[in-house]
Amino acid sequence: MDRLVKPDVKEVDVVFKKGQNCTTTFRLSNLMHTMSVAVSLTTTTPSDFSFTQPFSIIPPLSSLSYTLVLSQSSDHPPLSDAITVKAAPLPTGKAQGDDLRRLFSRPGPHIFRDAIIPISLVGPQVAEYLLCNHTHVRDVCSYFEKSIRGCSKSQVTSLLRPAVLFGNTSLVSGLIDGGGDVNFKDSDGRSLISLAVRAGNIDVVKVLIGAGCVIDDSIDRVLHDAAAINRVDLMEVLCDRFRNIDVNSVDSCGRTPIHVAASSGYVEVMKFCVSIGGKVDVFDCNGCGPLHLAAEKGHLQAIKCLLDCSDYVKYAVNKEGKTAFSIAVENGHSNLYNLLHLGDVLHRAARVGDVNGIKSCLAEGANVNERDQNGWTALHRAAFKGRIESVKVLLNHGAQVDVVDDAGYTPLHCAVEAGHVQVALLLISHGAKANVKSLKSVVSFNVDCFKSHSSLVKPLCQVKERENQLSVC
Template sequence: MYYNPYAFEVVSAKRSDLKYGIRHTEDLLDLLVTEGVVTQAKRSVVLNSRTREEQNSMVLDIVLARGERACRKFFHPCLMQAEPKLYNQIKAYLGSVNEKIGDPRRQLIGYLLERDKEGLGRKPQEHHTQKTKHLSSRSDSISAIRNEARGAHVPFKKTGRRELKEHLQGDIHDIIAAGGELSVVEEMLNHVDVNAVNSLQESLLHVAAEHGRLSLLGLILRRGARLDLRDQEGRTPLHRAANRGHGEVIRALVKAGACLYTLDAQRQNPIHLTAANEDLDCAQALVMEERSRRVEDQAEPTFLHRAAQEDDQSLAQKLLQAGAAVDVRTRQDKTALFYAVSGNSERTAGVLLEAGAAVDQVVVNEAVNLNNGSMLRLLLAHSRGALSPEAMGSALFSAVKQNRHVVVDILIDGGADVNMYDQQGYTPLLLAAELGHTDTFRVLAAKHAKLDVSLPNMATALHLAVRGGNEPLVQALLAKGLDPNTTGPKTYTPLHLAALHSHPALVEMLLKAEAQANAVAQDGSTPLHLASRHGHADTLNRLLQVKVHTEARDRQGRTALHWAASTQAETPAVDMLLAAGANPDAADKQKKTPLHLAAAAGKTDAVAALFSHKARGGAKDMHGSTPLHYAAARGHDGVVKLLLSAQKKKGVDERNTWRKTPLHAAAEKGHTEAVASLLRAGAKVNTLDTCKDTPLHCAARAGSRDVVRELVSWEPGKGRQGGKANLQAVNNVGKTPLQVAESGDTQEHRDIVAIIKRKMVLIK
């Protein structure tokens, strides 16, 4: 079976070859217009595309959209005349598909052969690609154009439109460079692409700008020449004019909208070239245009900003000589001086400052942030007193925060107030003390900063240094005579803070400086209280080595042992205090002993230690609750078992003020394991509180499903005491545990109802 493709199929199949192979797109479009395949309007749209490949792709889309007949015309005569080499390649491809020709009236190969037989095709002339170098040949071409303009019958058809166009295109660059007549160039532009480039990638505009052909440049611009085309060095026409010093051409190009900041392959914009040539006139042309554009658009950094960023002091000087505004700002409110400072470009900063650049707070802060002392000195020397005390103070505090001690020194010498306060009430010295910046602190102290100042909350530099654990700073402050017993927030002394934050070395240092070991704070706490509260064993050990009062009471009536027993930290603080003679049965204002607090905290080690020092397990607080009540209510089953064992099960049914037993406390809080331990220890399951509630009532009311199950399932058995849970017990409002559960509205309550009913055999 033989198959010969249609023209439509060949365009589709060879699309890539056509897209990248067609090199004379404009000639091809002219032929397609003549054949009625493409309209003039679509031709213009295609030629507006940026690249030749994009233009070719659009041509192929148009041809395919017009159908088979248009595709045939595309190949013959259009492609044949515009691209004879590519046409022959396509024809050879078609011959290789199938040597036997099918229906010549329909398939493409047959169509092409048929057209060839009719003699409609001619062998195109070879492309004239070499530039004509003799003036006589140029004159012949120009004469032909003039004759055509006058209506003469010039044999263009014999020469070929493309050949003539290439010939003229090669000549026109030379004619513009030589300063040819305006009328001649104008006639030639009727037949060439105004944006065509030569072998050096130079457009006509490049050549006119390079050679200063102002009148020709105007003509080329009016014909739609692009200002952004680049030659092989990446330069625009504006680069070329700037490099050759053509001031009027520069003005014409920038007036036409040429970009001022385009960089060439060497990363130079036009102003670099004028500066390198020391061409002040051209530099002024560019600078003045830049200044006029700044009225409308402030997004771009100026030439001067860019010179500062590049640390190009020579360019900066020339720009200033050319009239560049020294303090112009970007949209981000940055000056050229800011960019010089941020880039540590001291030489360029010096040029700008000599030209009168303003030194503001933003610039000074940037030098501070970069820790550039020499730059800061330069700025302050040129500030001429323009910086306010607030601006200098802001810079000083910023330097202190960053521990820039050299910069701090320079700022103070430059006029910053060493003892000024910020909005939070800090002085630079207080801030340095809080942040632990020892070097900065020493500079401030050497500059006569006041040492006895304090924050609004009364914290002194010594308090701040101790809180931060800064030993060198604390030593320095004590050496300068600061009182180690001065009081700060909550009337804490520095020793309180050293104990609170566990700085044993500072505790030692302060005690040697005669800090009072038993100083009492606003809440009655001593340093021993604070160390014990947080379980700081090392600090506690150091305090216990001096004469501290282990029985000192705070405002709650608690001793250090109370706090050690209640802390969640696992430390030997309780053992250390007991070994130092602390009373294990000391009662606070609520009559709670350390054993109460240890049981409530679930600290089995502390409970054991207290029992080993004869603590009373049956001690009652102001509500009659024992340590066992606290352990049961908090669900600390390990402590419950330890208390029961240590007391040999005594107090298992002890009642508090509300006649509740530990079993009541565990049941109403839903602690199943504690309930089980108490029952096994012989707790009475049906004991009544002041409301005549049994533990089962309490569990049912709280919705403690597992506890209810544990209580109703309890069987005393052999050797067990306490009895079985009374399901019919009635409290003081006449309700049984079942009725109490029925009053609840949660799923847990409904489950409890079911559990009790099953136990009462009311349901299966």
């Protein structure tokens, strides 16, 4: 016979409760038909686990119940242990405790090692411990799978929240497989996906989506949460799964995801939002648009992005009557002045020929070569309007004479087209070229087109002749 006794379980589960002595029971059956069997029970760590009856006698073909006790020696559960069951035939059927102790202290062929029974700590407190220490416990998933055997469905569901927060996809999947409700809502009515997004764990988000977790767009501000941590990848996953998600939805402050991104200077997030229909001209409860928030924090690239989407938002005022420029001034972000205000003032002064205004703007830090939405610089505007004194000031302050606009036009082309001979001659004297190739087009001045401006024909021909000579060389 290979063994004398047989346990009724392959593994013993102990429900762990911190600060309490925890117990569980199991049974051993005597397989002998005519002889009693002596039994000895030990554990790997007797300081943690003990038995109310470590030695016993089981009559033939009978069974006995045994109680395993976990004595609390620390605040955390012992994760692994095992019961060793030893048995020996007892022909007399009787023996005292000391006799049994002596019997099992003398190893020999009369002693049978009948079973090794693993001990598993189960219950919500064990699961919580594993969640908190998942990075430090080897084979944590195996322990965790066992731990939730001692949890009710509501307890498994309540464990989903910390599992999502800690971002371990295996543990989250284990809880879902164990019966956890993926559509559990917190006290504010928010979904687990909201928590996963705020934690920034895209793999957990995908697991929850795959398990059927849904969101309420009026409560779950998942795009706001993703924008706040600069995660375009999360936004892409969310928009792909939830096709009706509203990129222009507002939070309790009236702010969209673009507001959130603008406040932190997250340009790629703003670009993504705009690409799926996000609006840059939504104003929050204080009347602030994304541009106001970007100006407050001094985010230059964010401001450039917003102005590329809508130039007029720079003129919007909040409830205090302040533009984005005013807010930038209040916060001392001088690098923003040109974009938000000085550039416009400079162009306006160049257009109307306000020489003092031009000088004032340039003195305050305006960029002399700043382009507007059409690629025009202040020199384009002054040349087109024939403001020769303005042209002189701009050239003396470093204006690029051959800069091209979005259509490939230079200031010289603007001056010639508008018939401003003296401005054209001034530009030519400062090195303006008659043929200018841009990235978008080639502007080639045809002398025949300027017959009405005969005084320009000769200088233009001279310029073209000189350029041809240089190209041959």
